Amino acid sequence: MGKSTLFFATSSAHAHGRRIPCRTLIDSTPGVLQAWKTFSSDYNLGDSSTIAHATHGRRLYDTLKEYCGITDDARLLEEIDRFEDQVIEGGPQALPGASDLVSQLSSQSSSSSRWTIVTSASNGYAPRALKRSGITLPLKGIITSNDVARGKPHPDPYLAGAALLGIDATKCLVVEDAISGLKSGRAAGSLTLAVCTSTERDVIVKSDAKPDFIVTDLTKVSLKVENGRLELTIDQSF
Numbered sequence: 001m002g003k004s005t006l007f008f009a010t011s012s013a014h015a016h017g018r019r020i021p022c023r024t025l026i027d028s029t030p031g032v033l034q035a036w037k038t039f040s041s042d043y044n045l046g047d048s049s050t051i052a053h054a055t056h057g058r059r060l061y062d063t064l065k066e067y068c069g070i071t072d073d074a075r076l077l078e079e080i081d082r083f084e085d086q087v088i089e090g091g092p093q094a095l096p097g098a099s100d101l102v103s104q105l106s107s108q109s110s111s112s113s114r115w116t117i118v119t120s121a122s123n124g125y126a127p128r129a130l131k132r133s134g135i136t137l138p139l140k141g142i143i144t145s146n147d148v149a150r151g152k153p154h155p156d157p158y159l160a161g162a163a164l165l166g167i168d169a170t171k172c173l174v175v176e177d178a179i180s181g182l183k184s185g186r187a188a189g190s191l192t193l194a195v196c197t198s199t200e201r202d203v204i205v206k207s208d209a210k211p212d213f214i215v216t217d218l219t220k221v222s223l224k225v226e227n228g229r230l231e232l233t234i235d236q237s238f
Contacts, residue, residue, distance in 0.1 A: 031090020057178025
């Protein structure tokens with residue numbers, strides 16, 4: 001956990017001549033780091049920052065089971081709520097360019113129903129975090145950890161997002177900053193755009209995530225509507 005991912009699909013987008021669809025992110029890193037510090041102390045887990053990095057982009061349902069050894073579902077759900085409350089207290093914020101891009105998507109009738117949010121957070125946390133960060137909620141709702149049997153890096157989250165939009169996942173572009181999320185999008189058959197807001201470019205390039213595009217942040221992604229078609233331009237310069 002650490003980022004929520006906005007997932008949106010377009011009928012047409014240009015990134016150096018290729019046609020794609022996309023998504024975007026919010027940053028809750030300060031709250032996540034504090035929450036893992038608390039849980040590391042409570043469960044005697046060791047270095048909390050290492051755990052936060054290793055679990056970036058994954059569901060708390062999976063990571064609290066793995067690291068804290070919680071097997072009882074009722075207790076697990078209680079601990080997820082406790083963790084996410086601490087993240088909210090940390091003040092999630094929109095990443096550079098995210099609010100503007102989503103506002104443009106929401107304001108265009110041709111694109112307002114073609115994007116959603118795919119997040120590893122729960123359905124209790126995600127809407128609160130998005131509203132607090134100033135991200136407009138999508139017309140068709142969102143996909144949370146509660147909606148899939150398997151989280152990232154499995155393809156299930158992004159397949160669910162595409163199904164919600166009624167668009168084939170192979171016609172979507174995933175915008176992610178987590179290796180697990182990039183793998184999830186690739187496994188779903190989507191093109192992937194890596195955003196270097198929390199993971200360094202060299203780390204992404206050397207990973208097995210193999211994104212199709214890499215940008216510094218979402219200010220490098222621009223949007224316009226022409227003849228009823230939504231076009232995205234991706235600037236990969238660093």
